[in-house]
Amino acid sequence: MASSEEVLQKVQEIELVTRRLVNDVMAGQYHAVFKGRGMSFDAVRQYQPGDDVRLIDWNVTARTGEAFVKQFVEERELTVILVVDVSASGEFGSVDQSKRETAAEIAATLAFSAIKNNDRVGLVLFSDRIERYIPPKKGRSHALRVILELLQAEPAGHGTDLGVACDYVSRVQRKRAVVFFLSDFLAEDWGRPLGVAARRHDLVPVVVRDRKEAELPDLGLCAFEDAESGEILWLDTSSTAGRAAFARLAAAKHKDRDRLLRKHGLEPIDVVVGEPWLPGLVGYFRRRAARQ
Numbered sequence: 001m002a003s004s005e006e007v008l009q010k011v012q013e014i015e016l017v018t019r020r021l022v023n024d025v026m027a028g029q030y031h032a033v034f035k036g037r038g039m040s041f042d043a044v045r046q047y048q049p050g051d052d053v054r055l056i057d058w059n060v061t062a063r064t065g066e067a068f069v070k071q072f073v074e075e076r077e078l079t080v081i082l083v084v085d086v087s088a089s090g091e092f093g094s095v096d097q098s099k100r101e102t103a104a105e106i107a108a109t110l111a112f113s114a115i116k117n118n119d120r121v122g123l124v125l126f127s128d129r130i131e132r133y134i135p136p137k138k139g140r141s142h143a144l145r146v147i148l149e150l151l152q153a154e155p156a157g158h159g160t161d162l163g164v165a166c167d168y169v170s171r172v173q174r175k176r177a178v179v180f181f182l183s184d185f186l187a188e189d190w191g192r193p194l195g196v197a198a199r200r201h202d203l204v205p206v207v208v209r210d211r212k213e214a215e216l217p218d219l220g221l222c223a224f225e226d227a228e229s230g231e232i233l234w235l236d237t238s239s240t241a242g243r244a245a246f247a248r249l250a251a252a253k254h255k256d257r258d259r260l261l262r263k264h265g266l267e268p269i270d271v272v273v274g275e276p277w278l279p280g281l282v283g284y285f286r287r288r289a290a291r292q
Contacts, residue, residue, distance in 0.1 A: 107182060
């Protein structure tokens with residue numbers, strides 16, 4: 001476990017990097033997609049030829065003897081919930097970063113994008129249980145707290161239960177929110193609860209994976225330990241056929257996961273540890289903005 005000083009230094013580093021990304025690259029992308037809950041009344045002005053007669057404010061018109069119309073502005077404030085998988089499988093990383101560290105950087109970028117647009121940000125950390133919940137708030141200090149909680153989390157659980165996280169978000173966040181779901185999605189039986197959460201909220205799945213999870217190196221006879229269950233499995237990685245079979249199984253799981261997400265109308269953002277993830281995030285926002 002890193003010391004408090006190391007964690008705070010990491011928070012500062014992530015803030016510097018992610019705020020630069022938000023200002024230089026993400027500016028406008030987030031706002032173009034997540035436009036708010038609707039329109040709210042702002043003021044009245046005198047009627048002008050061509051104005052929609054349905055917007056006439058009859059009370060003001062009757063009082064003044066002149067026609068006035070209502071003006072509306074976009075209601076920008078949103079609630080953004082970051083749901084982050086902190087199960088044991090997130091500690092895996094075949095490069096300089098783990099899946100969990102990559103997820104923390106992405107979550108920080110999303111948090112600062114939301115804060116820049118005056119939206120509220122909340123955090124749910126989960127494993128095979130709910131580990132931590134930070135209610136949505138605004139402001140830079142709150143965004144920093146979210147990042148800090150992400151980095152210093154010491155989960156009690158080791159496994160992954162996506163259903164528990166989905167049910168919890170649906171229960172604790174009654175009003176519609178934008179929910180970014182960051183996980184490797186290496187779990188079972190999450191289709192139904194995810195579908196329920198997707199109908200209630202604007203849910204965006206962010207799949208964080210490591211390429212080595214789908215590729216076996218040629219190292220001879222090796223013992224592999226499941227990070228979540230602790231189960232030990234011996235494999236002869238020198239077998240070409242065995243490595244090929246492992247790759248096919250991993251590809252099939254990847255395909256099934258994406259199929260299940262799309263079944264519920266969800267487009268996943270695919271993130272590979274150690275590879276640039278910002279283009280995928282920006283590309284997703286641009287595709288959504290174009291569809292809207």
